[in-house]
Amino acid sequence: MTISELVHSARPEGALLPQEAAVFDLLEQLQIPYDRVSSDPADTMEKCADVSRVLGVPICKNLFLCNRQKTEFYLLCMEPDKPFHTKDLSHQIGSARLSFAPEEELWNLLHCTPGSATVLGLMNDTEKHVRLLMDRPVYDAQHISCHPCICTSSLKLKTSDLLDVFLPHVGHTPTVVDLPNE
Numbered sequence: 001m002t003i004s005e006l007v008h009s010a011r012p013e014g015a016l017l018p019q020e021a022a023v024f025d026l027l028e029q030l031q032i033p034y035d036r037v038s039s040d041p042a043d044t045m046e047k048c049a050d051v052s053r054v055l056g057v058p059i060c061k062n063l064f065l066c067n068r069q070k071t072e073f074y075l076l077c078m079e080p081d082k083p084f085h086t087k088d089l090s091h092q093i094g095s096a097r098l099s100f101a102p103e104e105e106l107w108n109l110l111h112c113t114p115g116s117a118t119v120l121g122l123m124n125d126t127e128k129h130v131r132l133l134m135d136r137p138v139y140d141a142q143h144i145s146c147h148p149c150i151c152t153s154s155l156k157l158k159t160s161d162l163l164d165v166f167l168p169h170v171g172h173t174p175t176v177v178d179l180p181n182e
Contacts, residue, residue, distance in 0.1 A: 001050050003039040012038050012153055019111040023120050023148035030165050035156040043115025043151045045080050052080070055156045057145040060138055062117040064110070065089075066101035073101055073109060076177075077119055077144075078135040083182050092177045093133065116151040119144070119162065123170045132167070134174040139163075 011024040027034060037055060042048045048059040058080045065074040065086075072095060078084065086098040106112050109130050110121030122132060138144060144159045157166075167174065 001040050001042075001047055003051055003054050004037050006054060007036050009033045010036065012036070017150055019121075019124070019149040020153065022111075022123065026123055026166075026169075030161075030169055032157060032161045032165055036153060038153050041115065041151045042147070042154060048080060048154070051154045052145065055145050055154060057141075057143045057156050059145045059147075059154055060119070062119065062146065064101045064106045064112075064117045065098045066105065067095050068097040068099070070102070070105070073105060073130045074098070074133050075110070075117065075119065075122065075130050076133045076135070077138045077146075078179060079137050082135065082137075082179060084179070088179050089133070089177060093131075093175065110149070112147075112149050113151075116147045116149060118146040118149055120146060120155075120166070121149050122167070122172045124149075125170075125172070128171060130172075132172050132174045133177050135179045136176055139174060139176050 037051060039051050042051045045061055052058045060077045061080045063076040090096050090098050103114055109125050111124040112121045141159050143156050144162055145156045147154055
């Protein structure tokens with residue numbers, strides 16, 4: 001897997017997809033610094049592990065979930081190696097029968113494709129259809145790493161910038177959950 005060197009607060013050169021350009025535009029507008037690498041598509045957690053070593057922070061596992069009726073949507077940010085079981089989460093958020101949301105809803109709500117789901121995609125959820133869930137270790141970490149709505153770039157941000165600047169700007173508040181380590 002090809003991975004670039006670490007770059008500080010500089011978007012990739014050349015033409016960007018609209019959803020990626022929008023992320024970089026907003027980070028610049030909010031004056032949120034970041035470190036970035038470009039890579040071959042890091043669309044699995046195994047590929048993200050290689051990128052994480054260069055960034056110095058594990059890339060979050062981001063799961064896009066919904067209830068059975070597909071009327072409530074959730075973005076879960078959790079540690080990459082932690083197992084996920086719906087029963088561990090369902091009780092904490094008061095929603096039974098969670099499953100992975102349809103790919104078309106991931107695009108419609110967050111402007112992300114499979115393998116690139118990210119907390120930064122919440123900037124596209126202007127009608128607040130998606131509830132952000134953060135596992136406590138991710139919420140408490142000094143840094144968070146994620147894709148800018150495309151899996152050929154990965155960013156490292158201060159978690160405090162995400163929580164105190166980005167999320168308030170886009171109108172989302174995280175719900176902290178405690179997922180067990182098995």
